[in-house]
Amino acid sequence: MAATRQKNKDARIPAHPDVRTISLQQVLEALVDPVRRHIVSALYASHEDLACGTIDLPVSKSTATHHFHVLREAGLIRQYYVGTSRMNALRRDEIDEAFPGLLRALVARPEGPSAGGA
Amino acid sequence: MAATRQKNKDARIPAHPDVRTISLQQVLEALVDPVRRHIVSALYASHEDLACGTIDLPVSKSTATHHFHVLREAGLIRQYYVGTSRMNALRRDEIDEAFPGLLRALVARPEGPSAGGA
């Protein structure tokens, strides 16, 4: 079964943490970065999964990968492949269940009083 | 006039940021630290102002001072002196107004699924 790590090519999808494993600490560490919060906001707003490339970020590709990685590890997004594109889905319901109101409080507000909205 | 800094002894109270100046970024940077979140939780739970010394923290006094400083700068707490004690008040209503639901989402939940509550 190779439960630890399916070495088959159909599984480039790394493991996602269970919702119950997610700690507030980790979620906050993930969301404190503006770039990552931007990603989450984009997913939150779009209401559909987005490929990494479709969210444009002010950082290099490798850095972007890093951010997606952190978000995934924190349990905030789910990732899967479609061709060469990696899709990202916000784990909205699960986060809401674990930390009610958090996502909304953070995403509803772009950047405080100074930002009008992108 | 010395508007910049009242050199009088009755004002050891440093300036507090206006609510409208507070940025989500800064608030998150403040709350991402467990020690600071602990302070905020204590204030949130106690419903009354607490002196620095009454909240016991797993760090040295100078570090504690640093944390209180960060919280004040982020607009999360208000500080004033009573004798040699520095009192801390959570700026609850103001934060709620600026970032509805945020405080509650962060403080209501100690540390995620694993913690039962101190």
Place this chain on the structure above:
DNA sequence: CGCAAAGTACGACGGCTGTCAAAGTTCGAC
């Protein structure tokens, strides 16, 4: 097969931040 596209993995590097100890300041009590 050969090539381009989309990400990933790997170091490396710089800056920021939490940490402490030691010295200083202010206040209250005696």
Place this chain on the structure above:
DNA sequence: GTCGAACTTTGACAGCCGTCGTACTTTGCG
């Protein structure tokens, strides 16, 4: 005015995190 309590300030230091470029992998296409 002296002492102690409660913090603050300063300076130093370690560790982490975001950043990048480069090389690599996988997929899809013709």
